[in-house]
Amino acid sequence: xxxxHCDVAICGAGPAGLAAATVLxxxxxxxxxxxxxxxxxxxxxxxxxKRASGGVDRARRRGLRMLDQRTAKERQRPxxxxxxxxxxxxxxLAADAGEHVIRLKPRAVxxxxxxxxxxxxxxxxxxxxxxxxxAAQILVKTxxxxxxRRLVAAGAGPLIYAAAADTATAGGRVAAVLDQAGWQDQWRxxxxxxxRPAKMLEGAAYIIRLQLRxxxxxxxWRVRSAEGRGRLEQVVVSRSDAQGFPxxxxxxxxxxxxxxxxxxxxxxDLASQAGCRLAHDARLGGWVVDTDQDLATSxxxxxxxxxxxxxxxxxxxxxxxxxxALGVLTYLGGxxxxxxxxxxxRLNRLRRGELALGRALxxxxxxPPGVLSGIPDDTVICRCEDVTMGEIRQAVFTGADSLLSLxxxxxxxxxxxxxxxxxxxVADVLALLTRGPxxxxxxxxxxxPIKPVTLEALAGGPET
Amino acid sequence: MSHFLxxxxxxxxxxxxxxxSVAFHLTCAGLRPVLCEGLDLASGSSGACDGLVxxxxxxxxxxxxxxxESQRRLEALRCVLPxxxxxxxxxxxVVIGDEAEYAAMERYVTAQRQNGLDVRLVDGCEARxxxxxxxxxxxxxxxxxxxxxxxxxxxxxxxxxxxxxxxxRILTRTRVTGFERRAGAICAVATSRGSxxxxxxxxxxxxxxxxxxxxxxxDLPIRPRRGQLLVTAPLAPxxxxxxxxxxxxxxxxxxALAARxxxxxxxxxxxxxxxxxxxxxxxxxxDRHTTVAGIQSIAAACTxxxxxxxTVQVIRSFAGLRPWTPDGLPLLGPVxxxxxxxxxxxxEGDGIALSAITGALIAEWITSGHPHIDVQDFSPARFxxxxxxxxxxxxxxx
Amino acid sequence: MKRKETKGSSARGDGYHQAARPGHxxxxxxxxxxxxxAVEGQSVLAALHAAGIxxxxxxxxxxxxxxxxxxxxxxxxxRVTVNxxxxxxxxxxxxxxxxxxxxxxx
Numbered sequence: 001x002x003x004x005h006c007d008v009a010i011c012g013a014g015p016a017g018l019a020a021a022t023v024l025x026x027x028x029x030x031x032x033x034x035x036x037x038x039x040x041x042x043x044x045x046x047x048x049x050k051r052a053s054g055g056v057d058r059a060r061r062r063g064l065r066m067l068d069q070r071t072a073k074e075r076q077r078p079x080x081x082x083x084x085x086x087x088x089x090x091x092x093l094a095a096d097a098g099e100h101v102i103r104l105k106p107r108a109v110x111x112x113x114x115x116x117x118x119x120x121x122x123x124x125x126x127x128x129x130x131x132x133x134x135a136a137q138i139l140v141k142t143x144x145x146x147x148x149r150r151l152v153a154a155g156a157g158p159l160i161y162a163a164a165a166d167t168a169t170a171g172g173r174v175a176a177v178l179d180q181a182g183w184q185d186q187w188r189x190x191x192x193x194x195x196r197p198a199k200m201l202e203g204a205a206y207i208i209r210l211q212l213r214x215x216x217x218x219x220x221w222r223v224r225s226a227e228g229r230g231r232l233e234q235v236v237v238s239r240s241d242a243q244g245f246p247x248x249x250x251x252x253x254x255x256x257x258x259x260x261x262x263x264x265x266x267x268x269d270l271a272s273q274a275g276c277r278l279a280h281d282a283r284l285g286g287w288v289v290d291t292d293q294d295l296a297t298s299x300x301x302x303x304x305x306x307x308x309x310x311x312x313x314x315x316x317x318x319x320x321x322x323x324x325a326l327g328v329l330t331y332l333g334g335x336x337x338x339x340x341x342x343x344x345x346r347l348n349r350l351r352r353g354e355l356a357l358g359r360a361l362x363x364x365x366x367x368p369p370g371v372l373s374g375i376p377d378d379t380v381i382c383r384c385e386d387v388t389m390g391e392i393r394q395a396v397f398t399g400a401d402s403l404l405s406l407x408x409x410x411x412x413x414x415x416x417x418x419x420x421x422x423x424x425x426v427a428d429v430l431a432l433l434t435r436g437p438x439x440x441x442x443x444x445x446x447x448x449p450i451k452p453v454t455l456e457a458l459a460g461g462p463e464t
Numbered sequence: 465m466s467h468f469l470x471x472x473x474x475x476x477x478x479x480x481x482x483x484x485s486v487a488f489h490l491t492c493a494g495l496r497p498v499l500c501e502g503l504d505l506a507s508g509s510s511g512a513c514d515g516l517v518x519x520x521x522x523x524x525x526x527x528x529x530x531x532x533e534s535q536r537r538l539e540a541l542r543c544v545l546p547x548x549x550x551x552x553x554x555x556x557x558v559v560i561g562d563e564a565e566y567a568a569m570e571r572y573v574t575a576q577r578q579n580g581l582d583v584r585l586v587d588g589c590e591a592r593x594x595x596x597x598x599x600x601x602x603x604x605x606x607x608x609x610x611x612x613x614x615x616x617x618x619x620x621x622x623x624x625x626x627x628x629x630x631x632x633r634i635l636t637r638t639r640v641t642g643f644e645r646r647a648g649a650i651c652a653v654a655t656s657r658g659s660x661x662x663x664x665x666x667x668x669x670x671x672x673x674x675x676x677x678x679x680x681x682x683d684l685p686i687r688p689r690r691g692q693l694l695v696t697a698p699l700a701p702x703x704x705x706x707x708x709x710x711x712x713x714x715x716x717x718x719x720a721l722a723a724r725x726x727x728x729x730x731x732x733x734x735x736x737x738x739x740x741x742x743x744x745x746x747x748x749x750x751d752r753h754t755t756v757a758g759i760q761s762i763a764a765a766c767t768x769x770x771x772x773x774x775t776v777q778v779i780r781s782f783a784g785l786r787p788w789t790p791d792g793l794p795l796l797g798p799v800x801x802x803x804x805x806x807x808x809x810x811x812e813g814d815g816i817a818l819s820a821i822t823g824a825l826i827a828e829w830i831t832s833g834h835p836h837i838d839v840q841d842f843s844p845a846r847f848x849x850x851x852x853x854x855x856x857x858x859x860x861x862x
Numbered sequence: 863m864k865r866k867e868t869k870g871s872s873a874r875g876d877g878y879h880q881a882a883r884p885g886h887x888x889x890x891x892x893x894x895x896x897x898x899x900a901v902e903g904q905s906v907l908a909a910l911h912a913a914g915i916x917x918x919x920x921x922x923x924x925x926x927x928x929x930x931x932x933x934x935x936x937x938x939x940x941r942v943t944v945n946x947x948x949x950x951x952x953x954x955x956x957x958x959x960x961x962x963x964x965x966x967x968x
Contacts (some may be wrong), residue, residue, distance in 0.1 A: 087756050271796065402504055404504055406618050409621065416740060418780060448754060449779070449781070454775050455696070455763045
């Protein structure tokens with residue numbers, strides 16, 4: 001196993017990681033930017049297929065410029081590196097596609113690990129063809145492949161509209177966009193966006209594009225089940241009341257793709273493994289990394305930036321990446337000039353604005369209880385270990401009253417994804433079944449290796 | 465505090481496999497104990513260990529004798545407890561690396577055979593016939609058809625469920641904060657949910673036992689010894705047996721050897737198909753993190769013994785704190801200094817294998833005053849006889 | 863919302879639209895022994911999806927067909943065997959000319 005020394009390791013090459021790397025490299029530090037994806041840029045910036053403008057979003061335009069400068073500077077694109085663990089004293093293990101493991105010993109770390117989608121299960125959600133809105137967007141925008149010939153998008157929050165609009169723009173047919181949130185929630189969101197004309201414009205553009213292509217858009221509707229033999233063939237939908245319970249007659253929409261999503265949750269694998277204190281803010285996506293003004297976590301030398309500190313989008317990530325980089329510079333002993341101090345104050349101001357926007361958006365994708373209580377007993381919740389809703393209900397009924405006891409009883413979260421997919425679902429289900437607790441239990445910690453790696457690679461490579 | 469908690473026949477502290485077994489066996493004797501666990505069931509070492517019920521690794525003598533009886537009892541419990549716990553008697557191989565290890569194992573196996581264990585030495589060829597996954601150059605092995613494996617989490621839950629069904633109260637997230645004594649003898653246990661009157665307390669708190677015992681002025685020589693393990697993705701059947709390395713046995717009884725290079729290996733394939741690969745034995749205080757060095761040494765040692773593992777994916781690692789004692793034997797039975805207090809702790813890596821007999825013995829002590837086996841060797845008094853037990857500990861380890 | 867009749871539009875294996883990507887070379891990978899066209903720079907997941915191959919594995923315990931959920935390396939539902947190595951995440955693996963993919967794993 002080779003050991004590499006560097007000043008700063010940045011985990012995640014999305015907007016936050018890129019912004020941080022740009023600042024730190026300009027200050028002359030040796031930076032290692034680690035990302036497991038084929039292309040850098042994170043969800044916001046990696047859609048290289050059509051990147052000419054970046055659209056109306058100023059943050060995206062800035063991020064793309066940064067990404068371009070970086071790729072122009074590097075002779076060849078760095079191979080994807082997945083971080084497989086962070087250990088005491090900021091020791092990091094990372095592996096590349098060829099299963100070559102390196103050990104990094106940076107003087108400081110920035111966790112910019114982003115977010116993943118939150119899903120709510122329904123009968124048939126494991127059928128091939130049912131995918132996250134993010135997955136649909138990556139297929140069409142990054143890879144130029146339509147997610148479906150006839151797509152339905154459902155759930156809550158802006159991502160389902162984005163996935164639907166991108167599919168429609170690329171020539172795909174979008175049968176319907178079904179938003180769980182009712183009109184009241186939509187109005188609240190629109191009001192919040194009034195202070196952000198660019199965001200408002202982006203949303204309006206999605207809706208107009210979808211309208212022009214004959215897509216039906218409904219608020220206060222939900223998916224009841226996905227059906228098909230071996231893959232998705234049709235989606236059964238109905239109206240839903242404010243609590244998320246289905247009302248009215250069920251209807252069937254023929255579709256071979258269903259894009260789902262209910263907002264985002266922070267990727268806390270590395271943060272919790274490093275021992276960083278977490279905080280809970282329901283309006284920032286639930287559990288997030290607890291940071292101070294400089295984005296320092298509770299562990300000395302480890303900083304966090306972007307969605308991991310609270311779901312707030314690309315502009316927040318860019319601001320925080322820069323802010324965390326300034327924090328790291330101070331931590332490593334450099335004193336910031338007066339100009340940088342002023343910049344830090346300005347960034348902090350900007351950050352507060354972005355956090356407020358994040359909270360407003362979160363309100364539009366909250367999870368109403370009816371969606372969870374209606375899940376049939378034979379629906380698989382943990383996709384790795386095939387644990388069903390019925391087994392969870394039974395275990396809670398017989399006394400498993402915490403996330404950890406559910407994990408030990410049912411093997412939830414002991415599968416290959418370590419509970420990243422079912423974790424937020426099980427937390428919601430447990431809260432519903434036990435009517436509490438008011439302060440939720442922290443998520444299951446993931447253990448090294450957070451992404452699978454072969455024994456040979458861990459042993460130090462093939463024997464010579 | 466609910467009024468029905470105010471009194472108990474006995475209070476068992478610790479919701480691991482030992483505490484659950486003690487509680488279960490007390491209910492079998494007609495008592496109604498209360499079990500207090502500070503977190504959740506099996507949240508300590510019982511939820512962070514392998515599931516080996518390995519007989520070959522037990523010291524010839526009373527230790528092995530107990531393990532044999534414990535295994536018979538575990539097999540009987542399968543029909544008694546309300547939950548299945550994935551007991552599989554696969555047989556076990558102790559993989560021997562070189563001639564020096566072979567010589568040591570020869571003496572060890574002879575002693576075990578004299579103690580009535582069905583075990584024999586086999587050469588490399590036969591070892592590979594028994595376990596085709598072993599490396600081509602395997603030197604030799606010791607084989608016993610009796611070695612078995614279990615799901616430790618499920619065993620703990622099954623024992624607790626059995627105890628609950630028989631009238632025990634299982635209180636999770638109930639921290640024990642102190643002990644009240646009258647004329648030296650225990651009369652009540654103070655918990656985070658109130659006080660419980662009782663004349664009998666069993667500490668089954670693994671590596672945490674010294675802390676609780678110190679509340680009664682006792683200085684126990686139990687120390688946490690960290691064991692790291694790796695979990696692989698589920699695989700089609702690969703291993704027919706449970707495996708350990710001869711190094712494992714050597715390290716277990718001679719801490720000085722733990723410093724020698726290479727982890728001592730334990731391997732088992734669970735019913736689900738995952739492989740559990742262990743294990744380090746380190747003195748690192750109460751730190752439950754896994755380490756790069758630990759993970760690396762397990763991976764290197766396991767792929768050397770079973771080369772087919774090289775391309776197998778590891779999906780996580782974990783560590784547990786084994787309660788180590790200076791002589792490798794647990795502390796079982798009454799503590800002379802504190803009437804009413806019994807210990808059931810210090811099993812190090814043998815907690816799962818010895819769980820059934822430990823519960824039975826402690827229950828016999830409480831109900832009749834003397835167990836059916838002479839277990840003087842395990843008496844906590846063996847350490848209070850020494851002038852300064854603490855000194856003795858520091859002299860030996862790390 | 864009007865009730866829609868199910869149109870028989872999901873016959874297995876027929877291709878999804880793939881936008882032309884100037885500057886990217888067309889290559890061929892093998893999926894369960896059959897040739898499948900792909901574009902350099904694409905993920906294995908995208909190439910399989912474009913070919914209408916949505917079921918990528920069977921779930922370990924129930925044996926149900928499963929396909930990609932998150933598309934971004936989180937859920938591990940898109941595991942395929944890549945050049946003989948099981949457990950590769952199709953969404954995080956870039957296609958290479960002649961790459962051998964199998965979707966019959968668990």
